[in-house]
Structure formats: structure tokens, C-alpha cells
Amino acid sequence: MPILHDAGSVAGMPHDHHDTHTSHEPHDHMAEMLDLDAAVLHDFHREVIGWVGSLTPDRAHVVDVGAGSGTGTLALATQLPGVQVTALDMDQDLLEHLRRRAAEAGVADRVRTVRADLDQGWPDLGAPADLVWASASMHHLADPARALADVRAALRPGGRFAIVELDSFPTFLTDPAGAAVEERCHAELARMRHEHGMHMDEDWGARLTAAGFEVDGQRRFDLELRPPLPPLAGRYAQVGLQRARHGLADRLPSDDLAALDAVLGTLPDRDDLVVRATRWVWIGRRP
Numbered sequence: 001m002p003i004l005h006d007a008g009s010v011a012g013m014p015h016d017h018h019d020t021h022t023s024h025e026p027h028d029h030m031a032e033m034l035d036l037d038a039a040v041l042h043d044f045h046r047e048v049i050g051w052v053g054s055l056t057p058d059r060a061h062v063v064d065v066g067a068g069s070g071t072g073t074l075a076l077a078t079q080l081p082g083v084q085v086t087a088l089d090m091d092q093d094l095l096e097h098l099r100r101r102a103a104e105a106g107v108a109d110r111v112r113t114v115r116a117d118l119d120q121g122w123p124d125l126g127a128p129a130d131l132v133w134a135s136a137s138m139h140h141l142a143d144p145a146r147a148l149a150d151v152r153a154a155l156r157p158g159g160r161f162a163i164v165e166l167d168s169f170p171t172f173l174t175d176p177a178g179a180a181v182e183e184r185c186h187a188e189l190a191r192m193r194h195e196h197g198m199h200m201d202e203d204w205g206a207r208l209t210a211a212g213f214e215v216d217g218q219r220r221f222d223l224e225l226r227p228p229l230p231p232l233a234g235r236y237a238q239v240g241l242q243r244a245r246h247g248l249a250d251r252l253p254s255d256d257l258a259a260l261d262a263v264l265g266t267l268p269d270r271d272d273l274v275v276r277a278t279r280w281v282w283i284g285r286r287p
């Protein structure tokens, strides 16, 4: 039974596979980091939801796959005021966080949460979806082909599947020494994700086609935010690099760990940060 109704822990699950950010840190850091991404990259999220929304009926049933702290769910519910959103995630803490944010944003009546481990199968949601949204979540799923087939079956004919993916956490540092250690961190994190079997470098357009979707949109976003940055950018850099430092404690040379500690000592209040990130969006249509 894939819907997990209880509020208990999922700690017995093989969490490594599901944690892009590779550490075993408390969930509040994960929730904070996801919320910071939503705040700092707000214009990107707004543009993508506007695009996807233009392809979505006014009173759509939208399903957010791996909804996390609610970035997609809240943006969808606030930018598309007629839609009902079902937020799916296997993490109870994140779903509770999402419900609190939905209440604060005044959209709780149009958001429901369903706890489900999608590696075990797709839950019965009672109604077909007009739009399925998966941001930074498809790469977590153990069997992408099966997940795509599940999404296709959950959509009504003509419904859309929007996949947003990334290659890594953004970079922030611009001084040569800082940028070099940040680059080594990212390279090691990428190796770690690869070892954990995560699907980071997939061609989701090809996968959508193979799963029987028509690909009707594909865009790459090269994001670069220069000073003056959004107020939370420094905190985003701090939380992200702290998580990397924690996850890589056994994998980086001591010089790099010391350099990271020195950088962390200067955050969040630096005026020389530049936020750089690459995101891809694919939109598939169920024929």
C-alpha cells in the first residue's frame, strides 16, 4: 500500500538514496534549504510556473511529486488560483512544514498532502491529474522508467508532466581560492550522488518520449544573480556549504575542510557573492 497514512518515522528507509544533499542532517535544514531556494530563485520559479500554468486548465488537479517543503505546491496554488494541488512526498516532517506554509499563504483549502513512497508505486489519488509537477525529485526515484509510467497513468489524456531538474546546488563564491574549493566540493558531491545511484544526468526529454509522452517544451535556464542579491542569498550559501561540509567530512582533504570552515566563518554577511545555477525544464504531454 503506497500511501503512508501514519505520522511515524521513515527512518528505517534507505535514506541515502533519497537525499540529494548526501548528509544525515536534521530535516529542518533540508526544509530551510528548500525554502531558501524558493526565496532566492523566486523569479525563476515564478517564470516556470507561469509557463506551465499557461498550458494548464483553470480548475486543474495538480500533483506535486516529491513536494518537499512546498516550493512548487505553494507557487502553483498561489499563481494558479483555480487549481487544487495534491502534494506527494514520503517525508512526513516536510509535509507538515508544507501544510504550515500553505496555511500561512492562505491556500490550505486548495492543498492536500499525501504521504507516499513513490518507489513503492503511485498512490490512488481519487481523480486523474491535469498537471504533474516534479521539481528536483525525479532524480531521487529508484526506477525513472517506472515513475514515468506511473505519472502517465495518473494523468488524464492531454495532461502535462513538467520536470524541473538541476545539475547541482548553486555556486556562490567569486574569490579565486573560494571558487576553487567550492568547485572541488561540487565535484565530490557529484561523485557521491553517482555512487548513491541518483539519476542526475538523465535526458528527461528522451525518457519522456520513451514513456509515451509528446515533449512539447524544453528549456535550459542559466541563472546568475549579482549584487544586490535577494536578502537570503548569504544564508542560502551558508546552509548549502554547511551541508556540503558535513556530508564531505570524510571525503575532502583536510586543507579543503579548513578552507570551507574559513569561508563559513565569513557567511552569511558577504557582499561579493554571485548566485549561479543551471536548471532544466521539460514538459511532456500525455497523448
Ligand SMILES: C[S@@+](CC[C@H](N)C(=O)[O-])C[C@H]1O[C@@H](n2cnc3c(N)ncnc32)[C@H](O)[C@@H]1O
Binding pocket: 018, 020, 034, 065, 066, 067, 068, 069, 070, 071, 072, 088, 089, 090, 091, 094, 116, 117, 118, 119, 120, 134, 135, 136, 137, 140, 141, 142
Ligand atoms: C530535493 S527535494 C525537492 C523538493 C521540492 N520539489 C522542491 O523543488 O523544492 C526532493 C524531494 O523528493 C522526496 N522524495 C525522494 N524520494 C521519494 C520517494 N521515493 N517517494 C516520495 N518522495 C520522495 C524527498 O523527500 C524530497 O522532499
